[in-house]
Amino acid sequence: MSRIGVFVCWCGENIARTVDVDRVVQEVAKLPGVRCAQNYKYMCSDPGQSMIREKIVSEKLDGVVVASCSPHMHLKTFRKAAQTAGLNPYLLEIANIREHCSWVHPDREQATAKAIELIRMAVAKVKNNHALEPIKVPVTRRALIVGGGVAGIQAALDIADAGYEVVMVEREPSIGGKMAGLSETFPTLDCSQCILTPRMVDVGQHPRIKLYTYSEVEAVEGFIGNFEITIRQKARYVDITKCTGCGECSTACPLKKNKSEFDFGMGTRPAIYMPFPQAVPARPVIDKNVCAMLTRGKCGVCAKKCAAGAINFKDEDKLVKEKVGAVVLATGFKLYDIGKKSGNVTGYGEYGYGKYKDVIDSLQFERLVSASGPTNGEIKRPSDGKTPKNVVFISCVGSRDNAKGLPYCSKICCMYTAKHTMLYKHKVHDGQAHVFYMDIRSAGKGYDEFVRRAIEQDGAKYYRGRVSKITEQDGKLIVRGADTLAGKPVTVEADLVVLAAAMRPADGVTELAQKLNVGYDQFGFLMESHPKLRPVETNTAGVYICGAAQAPKDIPESVAQASAAASKVQITLAASELTREPEIAHINETTCAACFRCYEACPYHAIEKAEVRNRKGELVKRTARVNVGLCMGCGTCVSVCPSKSADIEGFTEQETYAMIESLI
Amino acid sequence: MNLGYYPGCALHGSSDDYQQSLKACFSALDVSLKELDDWICCGATAAHSLNHKLSIALPARNLGLAAQQGCKELLAPCSMCSLQLKKAQKAIAGDAALAAEMSRIVEAKPDDARVLNLIEAFENVGLEKIKTAVKTPLEDFKVACYYGCLLTRPPKVAEFDDCEQPESMDRVVEALGAKAVAWNYKTECCGAGMTMASEETVLELSHKILADAAAHGAQSIAVACPMCHVNLDMKQSAIEARYGTKYGMTIYYLCDLVGLALGLTPQALGINRHFAGRKA
Numbered sequence: 011m012s013r014i015g016v017f018v019c020w021c022g023e024n025i026a027r028t029v030d031v032d033r034v035v036q037e038v039a040k041l042p043g044v045r046c047a048q049n050y051k052y053m054c055s056d057p058g059q060s061m062i063r064e065k066i067v068s069e070k071l072d073g074v075v076v077a078s079c080s081p082h083m084h085l086k087t088f089r090k091a092a093q094t095a096g097l098n099p100y101l102l103e104i105a106n107i108r109e110h111c112s113w114v115h116p117d118r119e120q121a122t123a124k125a126i127e128l129i130r131m132a133v134a135k136v137k138n139n140h141a142l143e144p145i146k147v148p149v150t151r152r153a154l155i156v157g158g159g160v161a162g163i164q165a166a167l168d169i170a171d172a173g174y175e176v177v178m179v180e181r182e183p184s185i186g187g188k189m190a191g192l193s194e195t196f197p198t199l200d201c202s203q204c205i206l207t208p209r210m211v212d213v214g215q216h217p218r219i220k221l222y223t224y225s226e227v228e229a230v231e232g233f234i235g236n237f238e239i240t241i242r243q244k245a246r247y248v249d250i251t252k253c254t255g256c257g258e259c260s261t262a263c264p265l266k267k268n269k270s271e272f273d274f275g276m277g278t279r280p281a282i283y284m285p286f287p288q289a290v291p292a293r294p295v296i297d298k299n300v301c302a303m304l305t306r307g308k309c310g311v312c313a314k315k316c317a318a319g320a321i322n323f324k325d326e327d328k329l330v331k332e333k334v335g336a337v338v339l340a341t342g343f344k345l346y347d348i349g350k351k352s353g354n355v356t357g358y359g360e361y362g363y364g365k366y367k368d369v370i371d372s373l374q375f376e377r378l379v380s381a382s383g384p385t386n387g388e389i390k391r392p393s394d395g396k397t398p399k400n401v402v403f404i405s406c407v408g409s410r411d412n413a414k415g416l417p418y419c420s421k422i423c424c425m426y427t428a429k430h431t432m433l434y435k436h437k438v439h440d441g442q443a444h445v446f447y448m449d450i451r452s453a454g455k456g457y458d459e460f461v462r463r464a465i466e467q468d469g470a471k472y473y474r475g476r477v478s479k480i481t482e483q484d485g486k487l488i489v490r491g492a493d494t495l496a497g498k499p500v501t502v503e504a505d506l507v508v509l510a511a512a513m514r515p516a517d518g519v520t521e522l523a524q525k526l527n528v529g530y531d532q533f534g535f536l537m538e539s540h541p542k543l544r545p546v547e548t549n550t551a552g553v554y555i556c557g558a559a560q561a562p563k564d565i566p567e568s569v570a571q572a573s574a575a576a577s578k579v580q581i582t583l584a585a586s587e588l589t590r591e592p593e594i595a596h597i598n599e600t601t602c603a604a605c606f607r608c609y610e611a612c613p614y615h616a617i618e619k620a621e622v623r624n625r626k627g628e629l630v631k632r633t634a635r636v637n638v639g640l641c642m643g644c645g646t647c648v649s650v651c652p653s654k655s656a657d658i659e660g661f662t663e664q665e666t667y668a669m670i671e672s673l674i
Numbered sequence: 675m676n677l678g679y680y681p682g683c684a685l686h687g688s689s690d691d692y693q694q695s696l697k698a699c700f701s702a703l704d705v706s707l708k709e710l711d712d713w714i715c716c717g718a719t720a721a722h723s724l725n726h727k728l729s730i731a732l733p734a735r736n737l738g739l740a741a742q743q744g745c746k747e748l749l750a751p752c753s754m755c756s757l758q759l760k761k762a763q764k765a766i767a768g769d770a771a772l773a774a775e776m777s778r779i780v781e782a783k784p785d786d787a788r789v790l791n792l793i794e795a796f797e798n799v800g801l802e803k804i805k806t807a808v809k810t811p812l813e814d815f816k817v818a819c820y821y822g823c824l825l826t827r828p829p830k831v832a833e834f835d836d837c838e839q840p841e842s843m844d845r846v847v848e849a850l851g852a853k854a855v856a857w858n859y860k861t862e863c864c865g866a867g868m869t870m871a872s873e874e875t876v877l878e879l880s881h882k883i884l885a886d887a888a889a890h891g892a893q894s895i896a897v898a899c900p901m902c903h904v905n906l907d908m909k910q911s912a913i914e915a916r917y918g919t920k921y922g923m924t925i926y927y928l929c930d931l932v933g934l935a936l937g938l939t940p941q942a943l944g945i946n947r948h949f950a951g952r953k954a
Contacts, residue, residue, distance in 0.1 A: 349839075359838030413829075479838075481858030483889065488858075 159187020161557025277384025738782025811851025924951025
């Protein structure tokens, strides 16, 4: 026979006004198994909790029902009280007689009757409850950061500075990401490299950061606290432990006319190259598609020049494994490929990008004005190296264009376009910048002032309207567009045109997200768990996101988000064990028929295919098994299980049916 | 090979030379053009600017006739006609209720005959086949391929290779051994029907096209639209007079060039009936 205590709360007047709490106590005291029933004005208050604690001890209660507000409000409070008194917290249930009863019913008689029913259900459930213990998951106190741009760097440094080990994986030969290639940054015009490269060095030299460059995440296994990551280290053909970074190899390499990825094709690099002088690690890589030795087996000049003997033409991809407890995805963005088909997105043939040499995109322009760029920061147009006297900037190329499949705003283009006009004017004093825009979106600290400065002090001409066509005539680009404020067509004879292409997620992000079971939106941007309250969490526990991989954003925002993700990682790694609620799925392995419908249905990949073996090691049967680290307790497995072998602890079918039966 | 043929008003009127060229050229390619019996106007500019339903019903009637006459592929050599036919086809295909209503109005079931513009008709014959049939390669021809505004647009209806930088006509011209020059005004407007209301507009717009073609080294312009031909060819002397220039630019229908390469005489193709450029 059970010994259950029922405690009915008035919630001041919230419950007592509509529910006759005295009568409720009288009625529920008669229920079989109920040892005592009491009401009190504020059950959640200290005296109220004491009352529960005392009764648990004095009446030797083996179950408690608190009839009060929603369990969202005070379940934890009351369970803690029960635990203090020595009762397993999972033997306490709440009957919600406030939100589900007193607040929504005006009739006192009916509300009182309903409150009694709700308590009767809760009593029936508690009778079937059994003690549960929180699940302890060991935690590998290291973090993986995927992506070494400014967001990844910030997250890595924050986590490492907090005392945890960090593994950083970067696809390119150097960390630094897009920011390393930018000229100056809005709204302060401080030099991008000057502020980023010291942080890159910090990453490179940090005793707790292990850096894998020119590497990609190949596979992910495990769950929060216990991920095992397989990393593919792509063949670099240079042993970076032997290499001193002297650069003799690049100087000697005869194949120097390859388009530089770092300069977005605006400059050239040798077949063996460091992406840029401040690269971290400051070690070169051989482009295997170009290198004469690797393509035709002839040359080897770099190997002869290398005093350290670091060149290894027989290098191969290597797979390494790392164990981590948390993952941060900071994979960044790329620009919309103007005029080229990618997925369902194509268009802007009218701008002649790729056809006219002097029509470039914004990242190419960044390299053109960057002191470390192919022209050493002198603005020379690609076709003939002349200084352009009229430059047209077109914003929203792809962005906010439903016909191109990109209806979203890329957020930063208004700002960097204003910056471009200023940088241009500061370098070409007699030049004129023209901007075609749809709307100027410059929300942010000092942002609108910055755009006004571009217009008012540096004299950029802004036309609100779109460009319909760009044609080339006698070395000039004829830009025809509309000025919708003046209601007139505009034609500008430009020497250079810069297209502010939309931001899209980096290539391969969706594949990576699938490996980690992280969601992404229709454009491929990674999905946060909640857009407002869980902005850096994903729906997979232990995996966090930051930077432009989540949505277009600027540097300050990426950095802030990276620090947010880092603090979430620190919470995860703070304890050597993670405590998880035990209210998760459980498979009865005796009855499981190993049909694995649950395995297919589980949205969290928390079901494993397991084998039961006897002492001799012979296979007895196959069964589904729940990975307690991954299960989120959603109950999908319970609904698909044909043999009723799956159940959710704390919400078992037995408990649920007992509740229903108590009503009939 | 049989090809359904929807001439539209122009080819039975002012652009009779286009029809002459078309028939001569396709017969040289062993393609016989079977004119749709009892065809009506496609609606052109007038219908869709006045009554949306009418703009679908008129082409739907022609598509219905095509179905009744067993025509699976229908050449509409005027870019306005081919566009209107394709547009109606798309509208009907996406809307079962509209399709039923149209069948009732036009007293025929508009079928899904493949509507071809002139370029597509040549692609349908096959560029390789045309290449092998060439008797006199057009080696010294430098041609600016002019697509105009309606052939490639709107993109969702026309489904062109690239509505802003199209290449498909260039490929036909290159198959004939001619050089298709790279130029800027492939898809600009010639002024079209404004020739009636405001000739000056047409002269200005068409002048830009001629000037750009000449500036990029073209000696002739290829078109696949009767309206474009009128504005660039018939109005060329007026343009030259107004702007004080001399272009002498021959404006070929695309089938003229194919015909010439196949060994047909300019007379057979009706090129001698053009106004501007070198006379045969």
